[in-house]
Amino acid sequence: MDNQVCNGTSRIVGCRFSVHPMTEDFVSVILGALEEVDTSKVWMQTDDVSTCIRGRLPHVFDVTQAIFAQAAKTGHHVAFSGTYSVGCPGDTEGDVYMSEDDTKVNNSDIDQYAACDFALYPLGSDSYMDMIMEQVEAAKQRGLAVESIHYATKLRGEAKEIFATLEQAFTVTQEHNSHVVMTASISANSPSHKKETDNE
Numbered sequence: 001m002d003n004q005v006c007n008g009t010s011r012i013v014g015c016r017f018s019v020h021p022m023t024e025d026f027v028s029v030i031l032g033a034l035e036e037v038d039t040s041k042v043w044m045q046t047d048d049v050s051t052c053i054r055g056r057l058p059h060v061f062d063v064t065q066a067i068f069a070q071a072a073k074t075g076h077h078v079a080f081s082g083t084y085s086v087g088c089p090g091d092t093e094g095d096v097y098m099s100e101d102d103t104k105v106n107n108s109d110i111d112q113y114a115a116c117d118f119a120l121y122p123l124g125s126d127s128y129m130d131m132i133m134e135q136v137e138a139a140k141q142r143g144l145a146v147e148s149i150h151y152a153t154k155l156r157g158e159a160k161e162i163f164a165t166l167e168q169a170f171t172v173t174q175e176h177n178s179h180v181v182m183t184a185s186i187s188a189n190s191p192s193h194k195k196e197t198d199n200e
């Protein structure tokens with residue numbers, strides 16, 4: 001690891017996220033998605049604003065992707081907003097999940113168009129801009145539509161490819177930088193997506 005700005009010994013990864021389904025029936029979409037997904041390999045806590053999951057990196061991405069996919073599968077316009085973090089665990093809650101193996105337990109292999117604004121923050125590094133640009137370039141190589149926007153990078157395409165891109169960006173960056181934060185806002189079934197396609 002190139003920079004050791006934090007004293008955290010564990011590489012526990014966390015994500016605090018919210019899902020906002022644009023439907024009167026939002027309660028069952030949110031609670032249904034949280035219940036139907038296999039969360040056995042992560043520590044999880046839900047409150048009135050968001051859900052926090054913590055555990056090994058592959059499972060944090062597996063579970064967030066599966067919850068988004070499950071909510072989007074209802075066909076409602078769904079917005080997901082999440083902050084991923086590694087490197088400065090303020091507490092040890094959830095450490096027990098660090099002994100899980102690498103096998104992901106959810107199958108999120110569904111076809112779902114989505115758009116995502118993501119921002120990567122390699123904290124405490126002088127070369128943070130290089131790390132960010134490297135991952136924006138890597139995203140372009142994966143076949144998604146990639147656009148630079150103010151304060152974020154926009155990804156458009158299949159949801160599973162968006163999550164794979166986010167996981168790769170986060171994985172590679174945290175291999176070189178102790179403390180990394182990444183935000184992702186993802187939208188599915190948006191009426192704006194239809195207008196974009198119609199304009200093509």
Ligand SMILES: Cc1ncc(C[n+]2csc(CCO)c2C)c(N)n1
Binds near residue numbers: 020046047048050051
């Ligand atoms: C992933 C996720 N977790 C928690 C909330 C907050 N929330 C808003 S409505 C609702 C159901 C009724 O209490 C809950 C839990 C959210 N939006 N998305």
